[in-house]
Amino acid sequence: MVLLTITLLTIVVLEFTDYAQVETNQALSARNALQATYLARSGINVAEALVSYDGAISPGSDGEQDLWAKPYPPLPIGDGTAAIRMRDEARFLNLNEMHQRDVRSAKNGSTSSSGCSRGSGSSSVSCGRSWIGWTRMGPRT
Numbered sequence: 001m002v003l004l005t006i007t008l009l010t011i012v013v014l015e016f017t018d019y020a021q022v023e024t025n026q027a028l029s030a031r032n033a034l035q036a037t038y039l040a041r042s043g044i045n046v047a048e049a050l051v052s053y054d055g056a057i058s059p060g061s062d063g064e065q066d067l068w069a070k071p072y073p074p075l076p077i078g079d080g081t082a083a084i085r086m087r088d089e090a091r092f093l094n095l096n097e098m099h100q101r102d103v104r105s106a107k108n109g110s111t112s113s114s115g116c117s118r119g120s121g122s123s124s125v126s127c128g129r130s131w132i133g134w135t136r137m138g139p140r141t
Helices: 002-057 095-108 124-132
Strands: 075-077 080-082
Touching (some): 002 080
């Protein structure tokens, strides 16, 4: 009878210890996630401050020499560090816009030129669409 009681108490203690460890790990994970969220928000606030400060200095012009476009070392914020890298998204091709233009042109019945050489008169959108493999009705298979 004593041996059975000791065995049952051992099982209960082991289960309680396991439960306590799981709860501790969940609490630490939640704390780390909250810290990461606030650290990311702090980095965004610093980036917004850089952009607004640059806008006050040189309104209406953006370039690689602007304050926000220069690389920055990681900034210590609280218990962590925030690495800030900003890019001008306007210089990239918008593939979603290319697809939407294709759908609109397909509905209107217009066709696009297939020549994409320099000086051929075709737009970068139609050349990009041709390059990624889109036809008038959707992706090539």
